[in-house]
Amino acid sequence: MIQVQLPDGTVKEYPDQATAMDVAAGIGARLAAAVIAAQVNGKVVDAARPIAESAGDAPQPYSLKLLTDKNPEALGVLRHSCAHIMARAVMKLFPGVSLAFGPTLSTGYYYDIGLDRPISEDDFPRIEAEMQKIIGDAEKFERFVLPRDEARKLCMDLKQDLKVEHIDTGLGDQSTVSFYRQGEFVDLCRGPHIPDAGRVKAFKLLSVAGSYWKGDANNRRLQRLYGTAFFSSKEQQAYLDQIEEAKRRAHRVLGKKLNLFSIANDVGQGLCLWLPKGAIVRSTLEEFIKRELINRGYQPVYSPHIARVELYEISGHFPYYRDSQFAPLFGHDAGQLVDFWIRRLKEHKLSSEEESKLVGTAKLMGADLSGYRASDNTEAKVAALREWEQKQERYLLKPMNCPHHIQIYKSQPRSYRDLPVRLAEFGTVYRHEQSGELNGMLRVRGLTQDDAHLFVAPEQVEEEFRQTLDLVKFVLASVGLDDYRIQLSLRDPASDKYAGEPEMWSKAEATLRKVLQDSKLPFTERQGEAAFYGPKTDFMVRDAIGREWQLGTVQLDFLLPERFQLEYIGNDNKPHRPVMIHRAPFGSMERFCGMLIEHFAGAFPLWLAPEQVRVLPVSEKTEEYARQVEKKFREAGFRASTDLKSSKVQAKIREAQLDLVPYMLVVGPKEAETGQVAVRDRIDGDLGAMSVEAAIARLKKENEDRVVRQVVKSEAPAAATNESGAELYAD
RNA sequence: GCUGCUGUAGCUCAGCUGGUAGAGCGCGUCCUUGGUAAGGACGAGGUCAAGGGUUCGAGUCCCUUCAGCGGCUCCA
Numbered sequence: 001m002i003q004v005q006l007p008d009g010t011v012k013e014y015p016d017q018a019t020a021m022d023v024a025a026g027i028g029a030r031l032a033a034a035v036i037a038a039q040v041n042g043k044v045v046d047a048a049r050p051i052a053e054s055a056g057d058a059p060q061p062y063s064l065k066l067l068t069d070k071n072p073e074a075l076g077v078l079r080h081s082c083a084h085i086m087a088r089a090v091m092k093l094f095p096g097v098s099l100a101f102g103p104t105l106s107t108g109y110y111y112d113i114g115l116d117r118p119i120s121e122d123d124f125p126r127i128e129a130e131m132q133k134i135i136g137d138a139e140k141f142e143r144f145v146l147p148r149d150e151a152r153k154l155c156m157d158l159k160q161d162l163k164v165e166h167i168d169t170g171l172g173d174q175s176t177v178s179f180y181r182q183g184e185f186v187d188l189c190r191g192p193h194i195p196d197a198g199r200v201k202a203f204k205l206l207s208v209a210g211s212y213w214k215g216d217a218n219n220r221r222l223q224r225l226y227g228t229a230f231f232s233s234k235e236q237q238a239y240l241d242q243i244e245e246a247k248r249r250a251h252r253v254l255g256k257k258l259n260l261f262s263i264a265n266d267v268g269q270g271l272c273l274w275l276p277k278g279a280i281v282r283s284t285l286e287e288f289i290k291r292e293l294i295n296r297g298y299q300p301v302y303s304p305h306i307a308r309v310e311l312y313e314i315s316g317h318f319p320y321y322r323d324s325q326f327a328p329l330f331g332h333d334a335g336q337l338v339d340f341w342i343r344r345l346k347e348h349k350l351s352s353e354e355e356s357k358l359v360g361t362a363k364l365m366g367a368d369l370s371g372y373r374a375s376d377n378t379e380a381k382v383a384a385l386r387e388w389e390q391k392q393e394r395y396l397l398k399p400m401n402c403p404h405h406i407q408i409y410k411s412q413p414r415s416y417r418d419l420p421v422r423l424a425e426f427g428t429v430y431r432h433e434q435s436g437e438l439n440g441m442l443r444v445r446g447l448t449q450d451d452a453h454l455f456v457a458p459e460q461v462e463e464e465f466r467q468t469l470d471l472v473k474f475v476l477a478s479v480g481l482d483d484y485r486i487q488l489s490l491r492d493p494a495s496d497k498y499a500g501e502p503e504m505w506s507k508a509e510a511t512l513r514k515v516l517q518d519s520k521l522p523f524t525e526r527q528g529e530a531a532f533y534g535p536k537t538d539f540m541v542r543d544a545i546g547r548e549w550q551l552g553t554v555q556l557d558f559l560l561p562e563r564f565q566l567e568y569i570g571n572d573n574k575p576h577r578p579v580m581i582h583r584a585p586f587g588s589m590e591r592f593c594g595m596l597i598e599h600f601a602g603a604f605p606l607w608l609a610p611e612q613v614r615v616l617p618v619s620e621k622t623e624e625y626a627r628q629v630e631k632k633f634r635e636a637g638f639r640a641s642t643d644l645k646s647s648k649v650q651a652k653i654r655e656a657q658l659d660l661v662p663y664m665l666v667v668g669p670k671e672a673e674t675g676q677v678a679v680r681d682r683i684d685g686d687l688g689a690m691s692v693e694a695a696i697a698r699l700k701k702e703n704e705d706r707v708v709r710q711v712v713k714s715e716a717p718a719a720a721t722n723e724s725g726a727e728l729y730a731d
Numbered sequence: 732g733c734u735g736c737u738g739u740a741g742c743u744c745a746g747c748u749g750g751u752a753g754a755g756c757g758c759g760u761c762c763u764u765g766g767u768a769a770g771g772a773c774g775a776g777g778u779c780a781a782g783g784g785u786u787c788g789a790g791u792c793c794c795u796u797c798a799g800c801g802g803c804u805c806c807a
Contacts, residue, residue, distance in 0.1 A: 118735075209802035210734040217733045217804065224802070252800095256742075265780085265798060321807060323732090400807055434732050434805060435798095443806080531807055555807090582807090619764040646763075647770080654768035668766060678767080686767055 002052050003061035011061045020047040021195065024066050031066065036074040036199060037192050039065040044073050046143055046192040069231035076104045081141060081194040082131075082203050082229035083109040088185035089130035090119070090225070098162045099187060100213060100222050107239065108228030112211050114162060119223055124205045127225075131203065134183070138198030142181045143191060151177045155188060162213060162220075163188045202236035203229040245545055251597035252440040258602050258660065260593075260610070261441060270438040270445030272590055277610035280639065281596070282589050284608050286426055288706075289450055289475060289585070296471060298422040298452055303404035305428060309394040311403045314563055316499060320532055321399060326432045326445075331393025334367035342385050345378050401427035402557075402582060405453040406564045409578075414568040416457055419578065420464050424452035426589070441594030448589045454581040455566065461579050465515050465554065472539055472552045472585040479596060480605070480708030483542040485522040487550075488512055490535050492528030499532050500559040508556045509535045533559040536582075543599040551592060555582040603660045603682070605708045606699065613640040613699070614661045615677075616652040618668035625672035629665060629692060636696045638703070657682060663699060683710050 001013045004023060014023065020038030024031045024047070035047045038054075041063050045054040055062045067074040083102035090113060091097045098114030119127075146154060148167060155163040166188070171177055180189045182197065194200070206226040213219035230236040255261045260278030267273060274282060290300065309328050312318035318325070330336055341358050344350040350358075355374060362369050371384040398404065405423045414421065428448045437443050456464045476484065490509050491498045498505065512535055516523045523537070530536060536555035540548050557580040560566075567575040586592035596604070606612055613633050617626035626642045633640040643652045649666060656664045664680040670689075671677055677695050679687040690698075 120736085207801070208735080211803055212733080215803065221734070223735085226802090263799095269798075315807095317807065324806075402807090429807090431807080436732065436734085436803080437805065439800095533807080536807095616767090618766055621764070648763095648765050649767065650765090651769050652767090657768055664767080666767060670766085680767060 004051060005061040005063045007063075007065050014051070016052060017050045018052075019050055020045070020064060020066055023051070023064060031068075034068040035066050036069060036071075036194050037067045037077040039063075039067060039073065044077060044192055046141075047195055048140075049143060049192075075231070077192055078194055078200060078231065079104040079109040079229045080191075081197070082200050082227065083111045084141070084180065084182060084185065084187055084189070084193070085131050085134050085197055085200065085203075086127065086205070086225060086227055087111045087113065087187065088134055088182060089127050090115075091185065092130055093123075093126060094119075099160055100162045108206065108226060110224050110226045112213075112222040112224050114213075114220060114222050119208050119225065121205075121208060128203075128205055135197045135200050135203075137183070138196045139183045140196045141193035143178055143193070144181065145176050145178050147176050148174065151179070151188065154179070154186070158186060160188070199231075200229055201231050202233040203227060204236065204240070242545060246547065246598070249545070249598040249601045250440075251442070251594040254597050254602040255441070255594075258610075260597065263440070263444075268445070269435060270433060270443070272441055272444050272446065278593065280610040281604060281608050282593055285479075285586070285592070286450070286589070288478065290424075292471070292475065293422075293424050293452065296422075296467070297420075298424040301405065301408050301423045301425050303401065303408070303425060303427065304398075305430075306395045306397055307404060309396045310390075311407070312396050312399070315400070315403045315406075315560055316532065316563065317400050317403070318396060321431075324432050324434070325399050326397045326430055329395040329397070331395075332365075332367060334362050334365040335389070335392055335394060337362060337365065338367065338369075338385050338389050342382055342389070345382050345385070348378070397430040398427075399429050399431050401425060401429060401449065401451045402453055402560060402580070403564075405451075406560060406566065406580075409453075409455050409566060410564065414455070414578075416568055416570045416576070419568060420454050420456040420460055422452055422454045427451045441590040441597075444588075444590050447591070449584045450586045450589065450592075451582075451584050454583070455561075455568075455578045456581065457568070457570075457576065458579055461511055461556070461581070462515055464581060465511065465556065466519065468554050468581060468583050469515065469519055469521070469537075472554065472583070475585045476539065476541060476552070478706050479599075479608070481541050481543070481599070485524065485540050486516060487529075487538045487540055488516060488523050488525045488535065489529035489531075489538065490525055490527050491530045495528060497532055498530065500534075500562070504558040505530075505535070508558055512537055512556055531555055533557050539585075541595075543595065544601075547598075549595050551587045551595065552585040553583065553587060556580075557582055603710065604662075605706065606662045606702050607704075607706045609660070609662050610639065611641055611659065611661050612638045612703070613663045613665060614656045614659075615640065615642040615665045615667060616649055616656065617642065617644070618649050618666065620646070622667050622669060622672050626667050629667055629677055632692055633665075633696060633699075636700065638696075638699065653680065665695065 002016055002018065003011050004014055004018070005011045020040070021032060021035060024035045038045055038047045038051075040051055040054040041058050043054065044067070047066070051062055051064060067077070080102070083104070087097075087099055087102060094115055094117055096115060100112035100114065102109065102111035148171070152164055152167050155167060167177060177188060178191060180187055180191060180193055204227060206228060208226070209224050211222045211224040213222055228236065228239060230239065255278065258277060259275045260281065261275055262273045263271065264273055293300070306329065309318055327336065328339070330339070337358065341350075344354075352374070359369070359372070359374070367388065369384065369388055371387060372381060373384075376384070404427070405425070408423055409421055426448050428446060430446050433443055433445055438445070454464055454468070476482070491505050493502070513525075516537065534555055534557040536553055538550050539552040541551045542548050561577050561580055566578050568578055570576045596608075604610070615626045615630045617623050623644060626644075630640045630642045643656070645652065653664060653666075660682065662682050664682070666678040666680060676689045676691055678689045679695050681687050
């Protein structure tokens, strides 16, 4: 007999081979029919598997929780099983399918398959029909375990070459592996699964895309089929509606429609043009932050868009991120050539024939490389080229602002009395992001960070970090974003990509963790996600329709002060090393504004709206008065315009509504006579007539208080952009 | 960067198995002078992403390049 503890605390005895299903049946037939899976000692397992087996070596009593469609954990199980059903359907329809992996995602699942024939969305109805048939048959998912060599043979017999490879490599250290059988379909899989296919009540194939075996572009190309599944078609419809809603809000579409920004082919990939209306949104935000920063003791600075490469060699950015930077600008024509030459030498990919060509070309270009001898070893050659290179002017389009701000810090001696020094700049930086990564304003090659660097004494770090978090919270609240969590990114101690001493890292990480704990903000830790110079905290912000965005960031840095030999004089009259805090509450203006467009669906609150007020004269007879009203609003500080087209008011109203102008002022002979305006609110409609002064006062209050109205929070399940939990049920 | 799909008027798109380019919206002019989500008439706008090829003939078929979108990988 085994002892099982149920969630209410009671402990019961069951036969040795009892399953969660047996326990459920003992409680009631309806419960048994509703059970999807079980949780044994916190681990999600098959309901049909003996509890003792699921528990392994754990001591009794085993804790057991039955999972039904009410438990969120069950949804992952359902979706993974649906991935199997999809794979089975595809194998029925198309011969020669090699199965790879089929994990769940936070919003559904996918299965990677190897198949010569391309699958297109046109095939979805056929696949879905086949899946429906499988679900209708409601066959059981049956688990069985084989020793490795037998498992390998089974996969060979099934002609599943990728699974064979996975047993040989990925599962190399396991003596047995598990399979699941569902009718004729057998798949190597860790599980768990739903009891039978009939439990799937709603499913849909969503898209197909390319992928690679084990995520490596050098490996075999696979096709990835995305789908989703739910316990009810109502929940699924809510999810599909949310996808539609997200499409409706797409910032690239709205940005074009509302003339906010454009990315023109003739300017370049990933280079954003801020059109007048978009520029207002951005500059309004910038002005707002600037004022707030000055209140909080920051000092605005400016720095150039380029700097000597050496600056970034010292900081480490240039060597570390070389591939995602624009190529350096060389003062000498042969600079690029020599740079290429050095790289080839270092990689030992230079034949003597190529070498002599390079020597000849360098000479032709007028570079004096007299120190270079073909007979020298590689090291000496590189040194000779380096020596030449370092005599030349080399500039980098700045990928980061920090080295510049460091130079500003260094421009004068600093006393402990001066600290913290807080240098702020909306710094525009350029990064050569991979072409496939570019995405509207969310991922660009030229971006402006709302950047600042704080130079603080070690004992000030904690308090300053606390205040920085507070600032981020404040600015996010100003645009109505109040739903977020923080991600604390730590180094991976096993990796060598991080610079600096381990003690330095431990100290920095401990400080961040402590302040976060004190702040009571929800936070999660992620190993191996830190910047190369220090740990960071990122704000993961949920928008109006539940999507999560990585926005503001605060990073602690003990490394750059070291590399740049930063100092301040302490009260002991001795030099000390300050600590740096990098922080950007919005992240980049591009990304933040792109996100805001989607968050507000283009309908900005009054204080950010590009056009705040539009005066609509009823006919040309009232044009003169309309102009006067516009002038008064302009003088009161509003962004106002007048619609002087010869169309009817109805048409003007419709146009203003579609342009998402917050307030419309309808003026006709009546208003002209009494000095009034008929105010129409974009959200609430006609507010009736009032004096111009009253209207101005009303709007002024809403504007100055930065009131955010009509952001409807979505009821739909969150569609996280972050898929870190994705591998939970991977095959 | 890799990969699948896509590229026709300012925007959204139609254009069949190759036979000289079309709609709606927007824009301009004129008529209309009006009261809270579309008044009417007329008109201008295109080297069909760029380059090459096949063909008597290419928006349509083929190749290359560029760009966009999905996905992979990356993200200071």
